[in-house]
Amino acid sequence: xxxxxxxxxxxxxxxxxxxxxxxxxxxxxxxxxxxxxxxxxxxxxxxxxxxxxxxxxxxxxxxxxxxxxxxxxxxxxxxxxxxxxxxxxxxxxxxxxxxxxxxxxxxxxxxxxxxxxxxxxxxxxxxxxxxxxxxxxxxxxxxxxxxxxxxxxxxxxxxxxxxxxxxxxxxxxxxxxxxxxxxxxxxxxxxxxxxxxxxxxxxxxxxxxxxxxxxxxxxxxxx
Amino acid sequence: xxxxxxxxxxxxxxxxxxxxxxxxxxxxxxxxxxxxxxxxxxxxxxxxxxxxxxxxxxxxxxxxxxxxxxxxxxxxxxxxxxxxxxxxxxxxxxxxxxxxxxxxxxxxxxxxxxxxxxxxxxxxxxxxxxxxxxxxxxxxxxxxxxxxxxxxxxxxxxxxxxxxxxxxxxxxxxxxxxxxxxxxxxxxxxxxxxxxxxxxxxxxxxxxxx
Numbered sequence: 001x002x003x004x005x006x007x008x009x010x011x012x013x014x015x016x017x018x019x020x021x022x023x024x025x026x027x028x029x030x031x032x033x034x035x036x037x038x039x040x041x042x043x044x045x046x047x048x049x050x051x052x053x054x055x056x057x058x059x060x061x062x063x064x065x066x067x068x069x070x071x072x073x074x075x076x077x078x079x080x081x082x083x084x085x086x087x088x089x090x091x092x093x094x095x096x097x098x099x100x101x102x103x104x105x106x107x108x109x110x111x112x113x114x115x116x117x118x119x120x121x122x123x124x125x126x127x128x129x130x131x132x133x134x135x136x137x138x139x140x141x142x143x144x145x146x147x148x149x150x151x152x153x154x155x156x157x158x159x160x161x162x163x164x165x166x167x168x169x170x171x172x173x174x175x176x177x178x179x180x181x182x183x184x185x186x187x188x189x190x191x192x193x194x195x196x197x198x199x200x201x202x203x204x205x206x207x208x209x210x211x212x213x214x215x216x217x218x219x220x221x222x223x
Numbered sequence: 224x225x226x227x228x229x230x231x232x233x234x235x236x237x238x239x240x241x242x243x244x245x246x247x248x249x250x251x252x253x254x255x256x257x258x259x260x261x262x263x264x265x266x267x268x269x270x271x272x273x274x275x276x277x278x279x280x281x282x283x284x285x286x287x288x289x290x291x292x293x294x295x296x297x298x299x300x301x302x303x304x305x306x307x308x309x310x311x312x313x314x315x316x317x318x319x320x321x322x323x324x325x326x327x328x329x330x331x332x333x334x335x336x337x338x339x340x341x342x343x344x345x346x347x348x349x350x351x352x353x354x355x356x357x358x359x360x361x362x363x364x365x366x367x368x369x370x371x372x373x374x375x376x377x378x379x380x381x382x383x384x385x386x387x388x389x390x391x392x393x394x395x396x397x398x399x400x401x402x403x404x405x406x407x408x409x410x411x412x413x414x415x416x417x418x419x420x421x422x423x424x425x426x427x428x429x430x431x432x433x
Contacts, residue, residue, distance in 0.1 A: 004326065004329065005326070005327060005328075007326075008323065008326030012323045012327070015315070016312060019314035019353075020314060075312070079309065079310055079313070080306055080307070080308025080309060080310035083304070083308065083310065084324065084327065084328075085327065087299050088299060088327050088328050089299055089300055089328070223276070
């Protein structure tokens with residue numbers, strides 16, 4: 001019966017995400033627009049773009065994720081659904097893990113899908129593109145998991161958006177450093193497995209601990 | 224199974240809302256929580272269902288503290304809580320909201336049952352419209368439908384259930400509460416309107432304290 005409860009959670013989250021298409025598309029368009037500003041701003045020289053490309057894409061990904069992150073718990077907190085979730089026969093940590101997974105699926109997977117286009121804008125070479133894809137695949141779930149803790153803590157506040165950014169951006173610095181360094185290694189035809197391994201380790205750590213931290217944050221906000 | 228409050232105290236923002244509140248919700252009994260705005264009625268209900276930690280005292284279900292995970296699971300399985308916030312998503316229809324809630328709470332319902340309960344609540348023809356387009360009273364009815372779905376519940380905790388309901392809606396809900404009490408359920412509710420049909424309730428008064 002408990003697995004049914006988790007499946008129900010996924011189904012609801014997934015259905016409701018696609019009811020608010022504007023909220024899904026906005027961060028994605030923001031991401032594409034920010035990245036496309038750089039060739040205009042710093043000039044179309046292919047070497048410079050290739051040099052700054054990985055950093056630009058990653059910074060844009062982090063900023064656009066903050067934009068979409070806020071709505072992770074906002075609606076469910078305001079309409080009281082989180083209260084009802086806390087009273088079900090399932091662990092809140094497990095339910096939160098599913099919530100974050102669904103959020104990642106609908107907001108980051110499209111971002112990974114449009115990334116070839118951006119790689120083209122910024123003149124990334126093919127090895128750099130594969131490295132970018134690998135770092136996005138490992139790094140974006142990490143953003144979702146860690147971000148959800150801060151969203152859980154700030155959802156009770158009105159206008160928590162800026163606070164959320166201030167709390168989270170410093171936490172994403174290690175992610176940014178290892179992700180861009182992986183892509184730079186790829187640009188120089190070097191192995192980027194060590195950086196990926198570190199990102200992977202961070203992700204596994206996040207998998208293990210963040211669901212509990214998120215559910216605790218949610219309980220604090222319900223109090 | 225009875226829900227029991229033992230010496231509960233609640234402090235909010237350095238203000239003592241209430242102290243040493245002890246009472247028991249017995250089977251078949253309706254407890255009517257009274258008090259002015261800000262007296263701590265909602266806080267008391269939220270302590271009862273375990274959302275808020277009391278400053279002192281504890282809540283027992285069937286004689287054991289609800290903070291125990293086994294007791295918590297049993298309590299969750301036998302509790303319906305309807306708070307100020309109705310937990311009705313404006314982007315989903317009345318039917319979907321009901322189905323989501325039932326699935327989430329492990330209540331197995333057929334499609335026909337959902338439609339018939341929504342019909343009982345006067346929502347015929349509105350089942351598939353997003354709840355954001357329904358009135359406040361109709362949204363309230365969608366939330367209250369849970370009281371019809373979950374037949375295994377033994378305790379209802381209702382915070383202002385009559386808000387936004389019309390006269391007919393209030394009567395319908397009061398009759399439903401009456402039937403639930405007759406089946407041996409126990410109910411605690413707050414309301415600023417006097418109860419018109421329900422009788423035999425036990426008052427529990429909270430005083431507003433400075």
